[in-house]
Amino acid sequence: MKGIVFTEFLDLVEDKFGLEMVDKIIQQSQLESNGIYTSVGTYKFSEMLQLLQHLSENTNISIDDLLLVYAEHFFSVLETSYPGLIATYNDPIEMLASIENHIHIEVRKIYPDAELPTFEVVNKTDNSLIMIYKSSRAMHHFGLGLMNKTFEHFNSTATIVLEKIKEDGTEVKFIINKN
Ligand code: HEM
Structure with missing residues (x-):
């Protein structure tokens, strides 16, 4: 890490x-x-x-609540450190759907040894997104906090539901609906 x-x-x-x-x-x-x-x-x-x-x-x-709050703080670090990366986007759903094939790919260029999760897009519409999070680190609430702040960044809000696919949190479905 x-x-x-x-x-x-x-x-x-x-x-x-x-x-x-x-x-x-x-x-x-x-x-x-x-x-x-x-x-x-x-x-x-x-x-x-x-x-x-x-x-x-x-x-x-709880660790989940600590990770949620920490991620909300970490988003502002990302905004300051990687403004260009976020500026590529003008919509939160587009940005979140691109974590896997753009954002974290760029992160890996900067930090070849980064330990990143995978986010597989299962379904995407203009106002909704379903993604499967997979990571041995089970930091799904860190993801949730970053997602909340992504919507806030674009002056928007969303309802985000987490469904654990694996009990230990290493595989989680995110169901995201723009409000
Ligand atoms: C981890 C960068 C956006 C989800 C990380 C790490 C970095 C990073 C540096 C730590 C890797 C390590 O410690 O080895 C970025 C940058 C972003 C971005 C630069 C945007 C400009 C997002 C967004 C999400 C996300 C929008 C939303 C879900 C995660 C998660 C982890 C993580 C869940 C924790 C590692 C894990 O679960 O295995 N990211 N990230 N990232 N990122 Fe991103």
């Missing part, structure tokens, strides 16, 4: 819960990196999982 995902995560934890919480979750985890991340480095996903688990235990907020 790319360092930018860790640095932005710990910045947000500091912002919302204070520096003591950042220190606490780092101390509670077994981290090869010792909790020292640079935005261009690459670290084990298991480190993110431990940080999330401990934050969840310390705050009584």
Whole structure:
């Protein structure tokens, strides 16, 4: 997992819960990196999982809810860091339907070792989209947060329903309807 995902995560934890919480979750985890991340480095996903688990235990907020809020913050990082990529689009459904065959392809050119999910488009109309998310990392709520913000970016909103295909969240159907 790319360092930018860790640095932005710990910045947000500091912002919302204070520096003591950042220190606490780092101390509670077994981290090869010792909790020292640079935005261009690459670290084990298991480190993110431990940080999330401990934050969840310390705050009584579910990992899914933490990932949702984090993704909403991460979207603004993407807007700042990759304005050109988002500017290719003028419609949220078009943008989301292009994650697999455009957006994340460009991401892979920048970060060849990025660990990305797959999003298979099952059905698409002007106002709706059905996609299957697959990833061993089960970060579907991170996807949900990015989707919410994608609609907001285009001054729009949507109703998004998640249906787990696999109980462990490694395969999830997203049913997206523009409001
Ligand atoms: C992960 C870039 C848009 C869904 C990532 C990562 C990067 C990235 C750098 C981390 C990879 C790693 O740590 O190895 C971008 C950029 C985007 C974009 C530059 C747009 C400009 C989106 C959108 C979605 C999305 C709109 C909506 C669903 C995800 C998910 C992950 C991810 C769910 C977590 C990894 C996983 O589930 O396996 N993306 N992304 N991305 N991205 Fe994107």
